Amino acid sequence: xxxxxxxxxxxxxxxxxxxxxxxxxxxxxxxxxxxxxxxxxxxxxxxxxxxxxxxxxxxxxxxxxxxxxxxxxxxxxxxxxxxxxxxxxxxxxxxxxxxxxxxxxxxxxxx
Amino acid sequence: xxxxxxxxxxxxxxxxxxxxxxxxxxxxxxxxxxxxxxxxxxxxxxxxxxxxxxxxxxxxxxxxxxxxxxxxxxxxxxxxxxxxxxxxxxxxxxxxxxxxxxxxxxxxxxxxxx
Numbered sequence: 001x002x003x004x005x006x007x008x009x010x011x012x013x014x015x016x017x018x019x020x021x022x023x024x025x026x027x028x029x030x031x032x033x034x035x036x037x038x039x040x041x042x043x044x045x046x047x048x049x050x051x052x053x054x055x056x057x058x059x060x061x062x063x064x065x066x067x068x069x070x071x072x073x074x075x076x077x078x079x080x081x082x083x084x085x086x087x088x089x090x091x092x093x094x095x096x097x098x099x100x101x102x103x104x105x106x107x108x109x110x111x
Numbered sequence: 112x113x114x115x116x117x118x119x120x121x122x123x124x125x126x127x128x129x130x131x132x133x134x135x136x137x138x139x140x141x142x143x144x145x146x147x148x149x150x151x152x153x154x155x156x157x158x159x160x161x162x163x164x165x166x167x168x169x170x171x172x173x174x175x176x177x178x179x180x181x182x183x184x185x186x187x188x189x190x191x192x193x194x195x196x197x198x199x200x201x202x203x204x205x206x207x208x209x210x211x212x213x214x215x216x217x218x219x220x221x222x223x224x225x
Contacts, residue, residue: 031212032212034212041218043115043203043216043218043219044154044201044214045216046214049212049213087153087154089154098156098159099144099154099214101153101154103152104153
């Protein structure tokens with residue numbers, strides 16, 4: 001069964017303190033791994049797609065990497081506006097847009 | 112370009128009632144998916160529609176159903192509501208290209224069952 005596990009569940013950082021979020025997954029026939037950001041009271045917002053091991057994507061202070069078993073979301077010198085829940089999701093085989101989501105990491109960046 | 116619109120945003124129902132939620136996707140998007148989000152389970156896939164056809168269905172009881180209209184707008188219905196159905200129901204649309212995981216989510220419909 002396809003499964004996604006995210007750690008830690010919650011993370012509190014000081015502004016400027018870099019860290020990483022982890023997403024481990026088991027899926028048959030990975031077609032893509034996705035990172036989303038969700039702010040309170042909002043729907044998830046797409047950040048990155050990773051398709052194969054070794055691939056990296058960057059956007060401002062965020063960098064996502066992928067191995068055969070896990071993905072990392074690196075946050076460099078975070079700012080308070082980076083505070084949100086970060087969700088990881090995988091897409092397995094088949095002609096579908098169905099995503100399997102992890103339960104997310106709640107990130108709080110204090111000034 | 113308008114985003115995904117979900118209505119209503121908030122609603123309160125009692126056990127045994129039924130509810131219908133509506134979703135208008137981004138213009139031009141033909142794929143609509145529905146997810147249930149709860150604090151304990153996170154986002155769980157309900158179903159996906161593409162060009163009025165259900166393309167995939169999650170592991171939810173038959174009380175949960177949906178449909179998509181010719182203009183790509185979608186509705187989901189939950190009958191005989193239970194307390195455990197209290198959740199944020201999220202609709203997401205995509206361009207309809209096969210196997211894209213880049214979904215555009217609405218802000219959700221928060222359902223409370225008393």
